Amino acid sequence: MFDHREKHLFTALVDELSRAGKIALCGHVMPDGDCLGAMLALGLALRQMGKRVVFYSPDPVPEMYGFLPGVHEVQVEINEQLPLELFISVDCSVPDRLGHFKELLDRAGRVVVIDHHAGSVAFGNVYLNCPAFAAAGEIVYELLTMLPVVIDKDIATCLYVAMATDTGSFRYDNTSYRTHLRAAELLKLGFPVARINKLLYEEKPLISLQVLGAALQTLGISKCGRVAWMSMQRATLHSLNATDEHVDGIINYPRMIRGVELALFFRELEDEKYKVSLRSKYYLDVNKLAACFGGGGHPRAAGCVVNGKLEDIKSRFLEAALKELKDE
Amino acid sequence: MFDHREKHLFTALVDELSRAGKIALCGHVMPDGDCLGAMLALGLALRQMGKRVVFYSPDPVPEMYGFLPGVHEVQVEINEQLPLELFISVDCSVPDRLGHFKELLDRAGRVVVIDHHAGSVAFGNVYLNCPAFAAAGEIVYELLTMLPVVIDKDIATCLYVAMATDTGSFRYDNTSYRTHLRAAELLKLGFPVARINKLLYEEKPLISLQVLGAALQTLGISKCGRVAWMSMQRATLHSLNATDEHVDGIINYPRMIRGVELALFFRELEDEKYKVSLRSKYYLDVNKLAACFGGGGHPRAAGCVVNGKLEDIKSRFLEAALKELKDE
Numbered sequence: 001m002f003d004h005r006e007k008h009l010f011t012a013l014v015d016e017l018s019r020a021g022k023i024a025l026c027g028h029v030m031p032d033g034d035c036l037g038a039m040l041a042l043g044l045a046l047r048q049m050g051k052r053v054v055f056y057s058p059d060p061v062p063e064m065y066g067f068l069p070g071v072h073e074v075q076v077e078i079n080e081q082l083p084l085e086l087f088i089s090v091d092c093s094v095p096d097r098l099g100h101f102k103e104l105l106d107r108a109g110r111v112v113v114i115d116h117h118a119g120s121v122a123f124g125n126v127y128l129n130c131p132a133f134a135a136a137g138e139i140v141y142e143l144l145t146m147l148p149v150v151i152d153k154d155i156a157t158c159l160y161v162a163m164a165t166d167t168g169s170f171r172y173d174n175t176s177y178r179t180h181l182r183a184a185e186l187l188k189l190g191f192p193v194a195r196i197n198k199l200l201y202e203e204k205p206l207i208s209l210q211v212l213g214a215a216l217q218t219l220g221i222s223k224c225g226r227v228a229w230m231s232m233q234r235a236t237l238h239s240l241n242a243t244d245e246h247v248d249g250i251i252n253y254p255r256m257i258r259g260v261e262l263a264l265f266f267r268e269l270e271d272e273k274y275k276v277s278l279r280s281k282y283y284l285d286v287n288k289l290a291a292c293f294g295g296g297g298h299p300r301a302a303g304c305v306v307n308g309k310l311e312d313i314k315s316r317f318l319e320a321a322l323k324e325l326k327d328e
Numbered sequence: 329m330f331d332h333r334e335k336h337l338f339t340a341l342v343d344e345l346s347r348a349g350k351i352a353l354c355g356h357v358m359p360d361g362d363c364l365g366a367m368l369a370l371g372l373a374l375r376q377m378g379k380r381v382v383f384y385s386p387d388p389v390p391e392m393y394g395f396l397p398g399v400h401e402v403q404v405e406i407n408e409q410l411p412l413e414l415f416i417s418v419d420c421s422v423p424d425r426l427g428h429f430k431e432l433l434d435r436a437g438r439v440v441v442i443d444h445h446a447g448s449v450a451f452g453n454v455y456l457n458c459p460a461f462a463a464a465g466e467i468v469y470e471l472l473t474m475l476p477v478v479i480d481k482d483i484a485t486c487l488y489v490a491m492a493t494d495t496g497s498f499r500y501d502n503t504s505y506r507t508h509l510r511a512a513e514l515l516k517l518g519f520p521v522a523r524i525n526k527l528l529y530e531e532k533p534l535i536s537l538q539v540l541g542a543a544l545q546t547l548g549i550s551k552c553g554r555v556a557w558m559s560m561q562r563a564t565l566h567s568l569n570a571t572d573e574h575v576d577g578i579i580n581y582p583r584m585i586r587g588v589e590l591a592l593f594f595r596e597l598e599d600e601k602y603k604v605s606l607r608s609k610y611y612l613d614v615n616k617l618a619a620c621f622g623g624g625g626h627p628r629a630a631g632c633v634v635n636g637k638l639e640d641i642k643s644r645f646l647e648a649a650l651k652e653l654k655d656e
Contacts, residue, residue: 063586169497170511171529173522180512183498187505194501198609201499203586206556209547216541221534228534258391258531281530282523 002130002142009128014146016112016126017046020086024108026056026101028092033065033165033200035091038114038136040070041158042090045149054079058099062245067199068161069154084108091136093120093129114139134174137162141182156189157196165200208246211237215250215265220314221257227321228254229264231274231310251277262286262321266310274313278302284324292320330458330470337456342474344440344454345374348414352436354384354429356420361393361493361528363419366442366464368398369486370418373477382407386427390573395527396489397482412436419464421448421457442467462502465490469510484517485524493528536574539565543578543593548642549585555649556582557592559602559638579605590614590649594638602641606630612652620648 002010017023025043027035036057043053055074065071078101087108089095093115095102105111111124116139118131133139137159144151151159163183167175170183187193214236221228232247240246247267255263261284265277276293278286279301286302293316295304306313330338345351353371355363364385371381383402393399406429415436417423421443423430433439439452444467446459461467465487472479479487491511495503498511515521542564549556560575568574575595583591589612593605604621606614607629614630621644623632634641 169499171497171522171525175515175521177512177515180508180515184505184508184512187508193503194499195610197499202584202609204584206549206585209544209581209585213541213544213547216537216544219537219541253537256530256532257534257537281526
């Protein structure tokens with residue numbers, strides 16, 4: 001199940017956790033379901049072992065995760081009272097992504113990392129980074145099976161949320177048969193799976209739907225049907241009292257259209273200045289496309305900031321995109 | 329895993345399948361992913377056993393399922409050439425829901441039913457109805473483990489689609505730990521899980537998004553925030569060249585709003601005649617609410633047809649709903 005290196009690291013981590021009495025767990029900036037779920041599950045388990053545990057997050061917890069057991073204990077400021085024996089960086093293997101908690105790396109007696117994001121530079125006393133796992137919550141699940149703890153309903157809920165959110169409800173290509181096996185073990189513990197999924201996906205701010213409605217009014221599609229786009233002006237967002245949070249995920253809608261390979265979302269930042277988000281469905285390298293405009297990202301998700309009038313920017317992207325799509 | 333009754337029925341079914349040479353499989357009207365996936369998986373497996381198999385569907389296969397292995401063989405008309413030894417009703421235990429294929433129940437030598445919908449009257453020689461299974465595809469999976477067949481990538485794809493669609497990507501409360509165990513076994517066979525989920529959920533007709541955009545323009549919410557609604561006029565649908573297919577699922581959007589328990593969707597059928605769809609999130613019995621207006625359905629999903637002006641109908645539903653919500 002694990003390779004030799006991973007097995008050794010899991011053992012070393014168990015050792016670190018067993019020895020420390022006062023432990024801080026911290027996730028990355030802009031916390032998501034995996035980061036929070038994995039952190040809380042591990043912390044709740046460590047408490048079963050008699051440890052003193054604090055939960056840190058460099059950014060506030062999004063309202064949608066307010067139902068997670070233990071989440072109300074998550075602190076965004078450093079708790080000076082606790083002389084730290086162990087600092088655990090969860091779902092984060094880049095020190096800068098710990099925000100202001102980065103300074104604890106020097107102040108804690110020991111530092112360990114539990115993560116699954118590839119391509120980082122190791123730091124800390126134990127650096128457990130397993131990119132084959134879909135979620136940090138999966139790594140924590142395996143870790144808990146090696147510790148003298150009971151996975152109760154609260155811990156199962158946290159781990160399930162970690163796995164379900166980071167795999168897009170088991171849809172993304174990071175989903176392995178092991179993810180389903182772990183989910184099966186968690187479901188056996190009997191937490192209310194349908195209710196938790198409703199709390200995750202059916203409790204959206206009203207404003208998000210209003211922003212979606214406004215964005216869909218701008219929906220356009222190329223003659224060939226392979227590129228679709230939407231845009232959002234500052235005035236519209238202002239009139240809806242909308243913030244960044246409410247625009248999140250809107251780029252998925254033009255990508256959902258049959259035949260579309262590339263989706264673009266143009267969001268006005270200032271007069272004649274737009275943030276452009278790019279998403280592709282099956283094959284187009286949008287990282288490469290965004291690089292033509294001074295941006296970057298990943299093969300299926302990238303972004304850049306471009307100056308100019310909306311119609312001109314749109315034309316430039318469409319021209320560049322159609323050239324790329326033609327080459328395929 | 330199975331109770332005594334089910335075990336006996338599985339054995340009887342294996343016996344029927346082993347004896348028959350010419351077999352027709354048929355799903356229900358308005359076929360969905362479970363009905364098609366389960367039917368195709370079983371048929372492909374029966375061919376491994378040397379059986380002659382035809383696939384029937386009373387309604388055409390929706391375009392979104394066009395990627396399913398074997399789906400292009402599905403016929404909407406009766407193939408007179410084949411004297412039927414065995415007719416298998418898949419995901420359907422109400423003869424009328426077989427549409428015009430219902431007549432084959434009398435013409436086939438033997439009839440068996442494989443379904444998971446509760447509350448029907450038994451018919452046929454073997455009536456295997458297991459409501460504890462989330463999907464007919466799950467029942468077929470168990471059946472295949474009892475037959476001399478190999479679950480290959482094509483069969484795995486069909487079974488996965490059956491389970492994933494009928495559980496809302498493993499989100500609904502019919503999802504059991506066994507569903508995840510079965511999904512894990514299927515994923516081991518190595519079909520492209522992310523690609524299949526994109527084909528299912530990211531290949532929507534452009535018109536569907538345009539209809540959603542138009543519907544969101546009508547989004548309303550009660551003062552208390554517990555009831556939200558949208559509406560759709562015939563003229564709007566007409567101007568977008570939209571059909572029933574493009575309106576499907578739109579009722580989910582008002583229900584997604586934080587704090588909303590009841591979602592309503594008013595769709596104009598004729599002048600002053602509306603189809604009203606009702607959905608609740610956690611607890612409200614919309615079957616009961618719809619019954620007050622001459623309709624019905626299930627506790628979380630119901631509908632009715634009401635005459636009157638849109639604003640009047642809206643007021644009547646809101647009044648009735650707020651009374652129910654107050655009682656909770």
